Amino acid sequence: MILNLRVDFPPMAETELLKPVLYSFRRCPFAMRARLILKKCDVKVRLREVDLKDKPKDLLEASPKATVPVLVLPEQILEQSMDIIFWALSVRDPYKMMLSWNADKSVSEQFLKSLDNDFKHHLDRYKYAARFKPKDKDFHRDLAMLWIKKIEDRLAEATYLSGENIGIFDYICLPFIRQFRIANPDWFDSQKLPNLHKRLSQFLESELFKLVMQKMPTWKKTGLETEF
């Protein structure tokens, strides 16, 4: 049988094949935060863009819970965005992000918990109100705003959540704040959050954000991985 193989691009070098595989979905804020740290620290992976409605078999085999991001390493599979971030920072951490994370680990973990559990809970019920209880939309928006206001207060005291320079605390939550804004940009922009508005726009206009948000071909459909 003659196979219809593509022969117009060179075979991937062995060193490329050794890079870990990242299953990712462009618009997922968890995948976004992993990509932000990977890119910022220049830790290379082979990115496989996933269609969440048509997940590839290899992802389901690697991680039956089938959320993204997932990182497949030779010896282990990381199925949580924060595990991928900590792994990336163990490979290369030129901005000393682990130092700021570990400065007061229990405060850092508390911050993560309030983001991933509390804020995300209300964000989903506000942004995707139609899937939950549409009549509770504003209730969840207002509860999410309590968390947002704490962020604004912190940004009034220091330029970034991570201190003088943008860092791990900013990168792990900005993709979610972006989603909160997208639910109703006019409303969000009209809120009195001068510092957050400034930092969010700066982030959205940054080269780093543009790089991690580049459109990638869907791996299952095209077989094309993106060198990321």
Ligand SMILES: N[C@@H](CCC(=O)N[C@@H](CS)C(=O)NCC(=O)O)C(=O)O
């Ligand atoms: N705790 C996980 C959450 C990941 C997550 O929920 N990702 C969403 C996309 S934003 C997902 O893959 N959902 C599964 C689906 O939609 O089928 C992490 O931090 O990586």
